[in-house]
Amino acid sequence: MSDGLxxxxxxxxxxxxxxxxxxxxxxxxRAMPCSYLVVLLLAWAxxxxxxxxxxxxxxxxxxxxxxLLYIIFGAILLLNTLEESGALAxxxxxxxxxxxxxxxxxxxxxxxxxxxxxxxxxxGTPAAVAVPLMVGLGFPPMAAVVAGMIIQSxxxxxxxxxxxxxxxxxxxxxxxxxxxxxARAFQLPTDNDYPLLSLLGGRVAILHAVTGTLVPxxxxxTMTRFFGPRRxxxxxxxxxxxxxxxxxxxxLPYLLVALVLGPEFPSLFGxxxxxxxxxWACRQGWLLPRGAPWEFEPPGRWxxxxxxxxxxxxxxxVRPSMHPLRAWGPYxxxxxxxxxxxxxxxxxTGSPQDSLxxxxxxWTWQLPNLFGSGIDARFEWAYSPGTVFVVVSLLxxxxxxxxxxxIQNCFTKAARTTLAASTALLFTVPMVQVFIHSDGTSGYPxxxxxxxxxxxxxxxxxxxxxxxxxxxxxxxxxxxxxxxNMMFALFQFGxxxxxxxxxxxxxxxxxxxxxxxxxxxxxxxxxASAVVGLLGKEGQVIRKTLLPFAYYASVxxxxxxxxxxxxxxxxxxxxxLALVIGLWLIVLAVSARxxxxxxxxxxPEG
Numbered sequence: 001m002s003d004g005l006x007x008x009x010x011x012x013x014x015x016x017x018x019x020x021x022x023x024x025x026x027x028x029x030r031a032m033p034c035s036y037l038v039v040l041l042l043a044w045a046x047x048x049x050x051x052x053x054x055x056x057x058x059x060x061x062x063x064x065x066x067x068l069l070y071i072i073f074g075a076i077l078l079l080n081t082l083e084e085s086g087a088l089a090x091x092x093x094x095x096x097x098x099x100x101x102x103x104x105x106x107x108x109x110x111x112x113x114x115x116x117x118x119x120x121x122x123x124g125t126p127a128a129v130a131v132p133l134m135v136g137l138g139f140p141p142m143a144a145v146v147a148g149m150i151i152q153s154x155x156x157x158x159x160x161x162x163x164x165x166x167x168x169x170x171x172x173x174x175x176x177x178x179x180x181x182x183a184r185a186f187q188l189p190t191d192n193d194y195p196l197l198s199l200l201g202g203r204v205a206i207l208h209a210v211t212g213t214l215v216p217x218x219x220x221x222t223m224t225r226f227f228g229p230r231r232x233x234x235x236x237x238x239x240x241x242x243x244x245x246x247x248x249x250x251x252l253p254y255l256l257v258a259l260v261l262g263p264e265f266p267s268l269f270g271x272x273x274x275x276x277x278x279x280w281a282c283r284q285g286w287l288l289p290r291g292a293p294w295e296f297e298p299p300g301r302w303x304x305x306x307x308x309x310x311x312x313x314x315x316x317x318v319r320p321s322m323h324p325l326r327a328w329g330p331y332x333x334x335x336x337x338x339x340x341x342x343x344x345x346x347x348x349t350g351s352p353q354d355s356l357x358x359x360x361x362x363w364t365w366q367l368p369n370l371f372g373s374g375i376d377a378r379f380e381w382a383y384s385p386g387t388v389f390v391v392v393s394l395l396x397x398x399x400x401x402x403x404x405x406x407i408q409n410c411f412t413k414a415a416r417t418t419l420a421a422s423t424a425l426l427f428t429v430p431m432v433q434v435f436i437h438s439d440g441t442s443g444y445p446x447x448x449x450x451x452x453x454x455x456x457x458x459x460x461x462x463x464x465x466x467x468x469x470x471x472x473x474x475x476x477x478x479x480x481x482x483x484x485n486m487m488f489a490l491f492q493f494g495x496x497x498x499x500x501x502x503x504x505x506x507x508x509x510x511x512x513x514x515x516x517x518x519x520x521x522x523x524x525x526x527x528a529s530a531v532v533g534l535l536g537k538e539g540q541v542i543r544k545t546l547l548p549f550a551y552y553a554s555v556x557x558x559x560x561x562x563x564x565x566x567x568x569x570x571x572x573x574x575x576x577l578a579l580v581i582g583l584w585l586i587v588l589a590v591s592a593r594x595x596x597x598x599x600x601x602x603x604p605e606g
Contacts, residue, residue: 001444007454009046010447013039013435014477017522022543027536028424028526036431039447042438047447049440056370057437060377061430063367067379067386068425068523069418072530074389075128076414079136079531081393082330084410085400088136090327098282101293102139103220103239107246108282109134110147111216112275113331115250118155119268120338125385127152127528129334140296141308141532142541143227148528149519149545150219153552154212154251155267156481156515157204161339162263165201166194168482169511172489178497179490182504198262203508205258205266207556208515209251217243218548225591226544227306229297233591242287249281250274268339305540308533330396337388357383375437417533424538428523432478436487448474448487456495463495464561465576467506468513468553475517479524484514501564509560516552519545547587554580 013035020031043049082088099105113133114126127148134144157164170193173179180190188195220243221236228235254270282288296302341356363382370377381387397407439446445453452470459466470492474484492510496503518524525538534541558577565573 003450003453003457006444006450007452009042010451010454012042013431013447014473021522021539022546023539025539028428028522028538029536031539032424032427032431032522036427036434039431039434039438042447043434043440046442047438047440047444048442049434049438050373052371053373053375053437053440054434056373056375056377057433058430059367059370060375060437061433062426063377063379064433065422065425065429065523067381067384068429068527069422070381070384070386071125071128071389072386072527073414073418074384074386074393075125075132075531076417077393077410078129078330078334078389078396079132080410080413081396081400081402082327083136084402084406085396086322087327087330087396088133090322090324091133092137094324094327098279099288099293100295101239101289102296103224103236103294104242104282104288105137106134106139106147106219106223107216107243108275108278109137110151111219111246112250112271112278114148114151115155115254115267115271116275116335117271117338118152118159119161119265119271120335125338126155127524128385128389128531129331131528132531133331135308135532138296138299140227140299140302140306141529141534142306142537143223143296144532145525145528145534145541146226146544147219147223149525149541150222150548151215152518152521152524153516153548154208154215154254155271156518157208157511158201158254158258158263158266158268159481161265161268162201164481164485164511164514165197165204165263168480168485168514169200169489169507170197172486173493173507176490176493178503179493182493194262200504200507200511201263201266202259203505204263204511205255207508207512207559209255210559211512211552211555212251213244213247214551215548216247218551219243221591222544222548224294227296228294233588235294237592239289242289245281245287246274246278249277305537308529308535330392333392333395334388337392338385341383341388373437417530420530420533420535424526424535425523428526429479432523435477436483448477449491452488452491461499461565462561462576463499464501464506464509464564465554465557467492467495467509467560468516468557471510471513471515472517472520472549472553475514476521479518479521481511481514481518484517485511488514496564499564505560505564509556512556513553516549516556519549519552551584555584 016035016038017031020026020034021028040054043054044051109130114130117126117129127145131144131148134147135141183190183196186199188199217236217240220239221233224235225231225233250270253273254266257269258266341360360383361380364378364380366376366378368376393410397410435447437446444450451473455466455470456463470488471484474487475481478484478487488510489507492506493503496506520542522538522542525541529535529538529541558580562574562577
């Protein structure tokens with residue numbers, strides 16, 4: 001079978017998701033079972049994967065889905081606890097005192113606080129924390145979810161203290177002879193892969209820092225375009241000085257940390273430093289928009305598709321008496337615990353083997369070699385961010401003097417919302433696992449590689465332009481930058497070798513695209529939506545994040561094309577970059593045109 005036809009078949013499960021979820025606006029609870037059936041049929045009939053291996057991949061997917069549901073449960077539990085304790089009312093009041101402008105609030109919470117949480121934990125935790133916080137402050141649930149997805153880009157490659165690079169890229173390139181020769185060419189040690197990963201991480205940070213500088217502006221413009229009273233991106237573009245300032249406040253330390261300290265801390269330090277600098281600037285009134293603060297329409301006028309099952313408590317006109325540090329304490333505790341449990345240098349002896357991370361990961365439920373397939377299923381419940389959420393929630397409840405009935409109510413509401421999200425995830429993640437583990441007896445490369453091979457044959461020397469898209473598709477399917485890098489890092493390295501360009505830059509483009517793919521990843525959207533009870537609207541969320549994803553996949557590709565071909569083609573290599581910039585300027589001009597007044601129309605789904 002030709003590479004093109006094989007790639008077309010491998011595209012089948014993704015095409016089904018795009019058609020049903022985005023095109024026909026089916027809820028994920030209906031669309032994902034169809035996609036799962038398609039991937040099962042392809043794996044069995046075309047790739048000739050053994051039934052035992054398909055079953056093992058499915059069981060592994062169910063266990064991964066349960067681990068995601070545990071994180072969702074913990075995030076909702078923390079949210080309910082903060083609402084019950086009055087901490088959320090205090091946070092609302094304090095942020096409103098800094099600025100009531102929703103455009104500034106979304107930058108502070110989603111972009112800066114979200115980047116910090118991504119650096120600390122990754123794996124969807126920023127959405128689980130920032131999205132409900134925004135809803136608690138009065139954002140429409142769908143607006144909060146869209147914002148939470150858009151910022152799943154720049155910080156992601158260095159999330160969970162560098163896991164997508166230190167684990168994803170490392171495992172993807174491990175023991176490849178051509179990679180060893182590449183390291184020798186840069187005079188790097190071959191018995192220690194950290195220097196090479198730091199080199200690649202620096203390149204990833206350069207691409208992210210350039211592209212990510214516009215993300216806060218894209219974030220605000222998307223919010224005002226889809227959720228503003230005038231449905232205009234002009235309202236978002238009005239805050240461009242502040243948006244660019246907030247972007248640089250994060251990306252500059254982010255880049256410097258990546259180049260000097262390595263891949264563990266760029267997002268963590270970038271988000272933390274940026275949050276401190278921008279919060280201080282807000283209190284000084286620097287670059288804040290003049291005139292009336294921008295606000296959503298009253299909740300009574302929100303279209304039905306914006307509203308989730310969970311609603312914040314009625315706001316009181318009485319000023320909250322809780323101290324701000326106590327109100328923010330649970331979030332600070334979550335961030336601190338995630339850092340302590342994810343950095344393997346935190347130990348009493350200084351040895352990674354004795355670290356808190358290693359100790360927690362020993363507490364694992366696992367099913368090795370499922371059905372003799374070689375696939376291992378495991379749930380690291382003690383290491384999961386869900387456990388951090390549950391522990392902090394319980395400590396907050398005890399410190400607030402909750403009665404047993406209050407604690408029970410918080411747990412019950414969290415369980416109900418989590419259960420509502422279970423159907424979509426229990427089909428989404430098994431579909432992903434079968435897709436990834438589709439190496440059967442047919443002799444064909446597994447589906448992700450077959451799809452990438454077909455694209456490579458199609459574009460040839462223009463591959464750097466599409467390298468981020470492959471990384472993005474990997475994350476779209478797998479729901480993880482780390483897994484996308486594992487799947488495609490060596491393939492991308494080989495493409496660079498085949499083209500005769502520096503393959504390290506092609507791997508960097510893969511990592512950047514894998515981060516951007518989190519914006520449109522189905523089970524990330526399902527998880528973030530579930531936290532605020534916004535179920536069955538996943539396709540609408542993805543439709544709103546497609547354009548930001550296209551921006552984040554195209555600009556790094558054009559920059560990478562210019563970098564790798566400049567030594568042989570000079571300034572001609574920058575032509576695609578000029579074309580991409582021109583295209584986005586046209587898109588901006590068209591989008592900024594005055595639009596007719598919006599008339600909300602509720603469309604039943606499912």
